[in-house]
Amino acid sequence: MEDVKTALLLSGGMDSTAIAYWKRPAVAITIDYGQRAAVAELRAAAAICDVLAIEHHIIQADLRALGSGDMAGTMPAAVAPVSEWWPFRNQMLVTLAAMKAVGIGVDAIQIGTLRTDGMHTDGTPTFIAAMNALLQCQEGGIRLEAPAIVFSSAELIRESGVPPEILAWAHSCHVANEACGECRGCRKHYETLEDLGLAPY
Secondary structure: OOOOOOEEEEEOOHHHHHHHHHOOEEEEEEEEOOOOOHHHHHHHHHHHHHHHEEEEEEEOOOOOOOOOOOOOOOOOOOOOOOOOOOOHHHHHHHHHHHHHHHHHOOOOEEEOOOOOOOOOHOOOHHHHHHHHHHHHHOOOOOEOOOOOOOHHHHHHHHOOOOOHHHOOOOOOOOOOOOOOOOHHHHHHHHHEEEEEOOOOO
C-alpha cells in the first residue's frame, strides 16, 4: 500500500494538539493570519512539533483587515453565530494549507473539527465534505479529513491518549498571548479539563 503523506492544521490549541499526538502526521502547518493570539499559537505549535518530531511549516498571511469578532479584536459581524466567528475562517485556513501542501507532496490535510463545533457552519460534516470535494477536483487531488468529527474535546483527548505534559503546551485563548480566562476559548479549555478530571495548569 502506498504511503500517504498527511499534514495537520495545527493551531496549538487542545484539539489539534491531541490530534497531533494521536495521528502523528508527517507535517504540521500553523497559520498566522493576523489573529490576536498568533504569537502564542505559533509558540505552542512549535513546541508540540518539537517534542513529537513533526515537520513544522508556518504560513504568514496578514488578513486582519478581513477579520471580525474576538480573534480580530473587533465587534462580531451581524451574521456571526458566536463572538469569536471570523468570516470563512476554516475555508481560508484549509485553502492556505492546501497551497503549501501541494508543493511539498502532501496527500491529505487534517483539520481539528469536532462534533461540538456545529455552531459554526464551517465546523460541520457538510462543510468538510464540500471542502474535500473542492480540493479533490483541483490539481494535487488533496483530501480533507476531520478525524475527530465524532468527538467532543474531552472525548478526543481520551481517545488520543495525549499525556498532560504535552497537552499543557496548548494555547486556547482567543484574545491574547496569555490566557485571559474569560473568552470562549479559555472557558472551553477549563471546562474540558474539568470534564477530564484534570486540575488547570
